Amino acid sequence: MLGLEQPRSVLVTGGAGYIGAHVCRALDASGYLxxxxxxxxxxxxxxxxxxxxxxxxxxxxxxxxxxxxxxxPQAVIHLAGLIAxxxxxxxPTRYYHNNLAATLTLLDTMRTCxxxxxxxxxxxxxxxxxxxxxxPEHHPHRPVNPYGATKAMVERILVDFSTAYGxxxxxxxxxxxxxxxxxxxxxxxxPNETHLVPLVLDVxxxxxxxxxxxxxxxxxxxxxxxxDYVHVCDLADAHILALSHLDRDVxxxxxxxxxxxxxxxxxxxxxxxxxxxxxxxxxxxxxxxGDPAMLVADASLAKEVLGWCPGFATLEQQIATAWDWHERxxxxxxxxxALSP
Ligand code: UFG
Numbered sequence: 001m002l003g004l005e006q007p008r009s010v011l012v013t014g015g016a017g018y019i020g021a022h023v024c025r026a027l028d029a030s031g032y033l034x035x036x037x038x039x040x041x042x043x044x045x046x047x048x049x050x051x052x053x054x055x056x057x058x059x060x061x062x063x064x065x066x067x068x069x070x071x072x073p074q075a076v077i078h079l080a081g082l083i084a085x086x087x088x089x090x091x092p093t094r095y096y097h098n099n100l101a102a103t104l105t106l107l108d109t110m111r112t113c114x115x116x117x118x119x120x121x122x123x124x125x126x127x128x129x130x131x132x133x134x135x136p137e138h139h140p141h142r143p144v145n146p147y148g149a150t151k152a153m154v155e156r157i158l159v160d161f162s163t164a165y166g167x168x169x170x171x172x173x174x175x176x177x178x179x180x181x182x183x184x185x186x187x188x189x190x191p192n193e194t195h196l197v198p199l200v201l202d203v204x205x206x207x208x209x210x211x212x213x214x215x216x217x218x219x220x221x222x223x224x225x226x227x228d229y230v231h232v233c234d235l236a237d238a239h240i241l242a243l244s245h246l247d248r249d250v251x252x253x254x255x256x257x258x259x260x261x262x263x264x265x266x267x268x269x270x271x272x273x274x275x276x277x278x279x280x281x282x283x284x285x286x287x288x289x290g291d292p293a294m295l296v297a298d299a300s301l302a303k304e305v306l307g308w309c310p311g312f313a314t315l316e317q318q319i320a321t322a323w324d325w326h327e328r329x330x331x332x333x334x335x336x337x338a339l340s341p
Contacts, residue, residue, distance in 0.1 A: 231310065
């Protein structure tokens with residue numbers, strides 16, 4: 001009998017968030033149906049454009065189970081969670097509830113529904129202060145903040161679930177996600193923004209008076225923190241490759257995702273000045289708690305095993321797409337409202 005084949009569905013927790021929405025966009029482009037599951041505490045309904053939005057909380061096992069039974073996803077991509085490393089030092093219990101306890105609810109519900117493939121959004125935060133740069137995946141886990149600790153703990157849980165219950169999972173350790181879809185579809189729009197690049201672009205756009213630099217006394221060339229900035233579309237592509245990997249490999253594995261190049265806070269600000277052509281005033285501030293001095297990825301494993309091939313390798317390309325989105329998005333009233341006191 002002839003008939004239209006249904007796209008294979010994938011449940012994306014946090015699918016209305018910054019990285020989640022870009023993952024949904026990439027899933028759609030690869031022929032999957034992305035089902036976004038999000039409580040909209042940080043994400044946006046308008047960011048869910050490539051499949052259904054199911055509003056729900058990860059702690060709500062009954063709701064999760066109903067959504068899984070409705071769509072019968074072949075896999076779950078799990079991005080929902082709190083993401084601000086500095087905030088996690090100040091308020092750790094929220095991080096352990098949202099990132100750890102909620103993930104256990106998700107995993108148990110997956111078991112109940114017979115879903116055993118998971119791509120997990122992990123982080124460079126699992127490494128803490130690294131012994132070597134670039135950082136390989138086998139570097140010991142020594143997180144320096146509760147956010148990184150929750151990511152390391154979930155990775156450990158995934159190994160145990162693999163041994164005991166036959167789960168297959170890929171943990172993708174993101175370094176610093178930046179940028180936006182180059183066609184202006186979507187971009188970064190966190191409420192209560194804490195990330196460097198969007199904050200700096202707010203200053204260039206005249207929405208904030210100055211950018212703050214947290215720490216000028218790190219053991220780096222210019223004294224400011226060094227991070228590995230990686231484009232959000234390249235991150236999103238890695239999730240599609242990870243799904244294919246789950247179809248052919250039986251092991252639970254972790255991969256670093258970074259551009260393998262470090263940029264200091266000052267270099268990011270200088271590049272933002274160049275890309276935007278606008279002045280960006282700065283204020284020096286004390287170090288933020290829980291910030292390692294330098295994080296740069298060795299991403300060779302993702303390239304070799306997954307076939308990952310990042311396309312936005314330079315900071316200039318990354319910030320240019322972020323600025324393009326920022327210029328479009330800042331005209332939206334909701335953003336101005338969110339920024340007003
Ligand atoms: N920074 C400033 N001023 C700001 C904001 C940030 O100087 O106003 C500095 C931070 O101290 C840090 C760098 O800019 O050195 C980047 O900070 P972000 O807040 O943009 O990002 P983080 O490095 O704290 O964290 C990000 C993600 C995490 C992830 C981590 C991995 O938010 O989820 O990268 O490196 F774990």
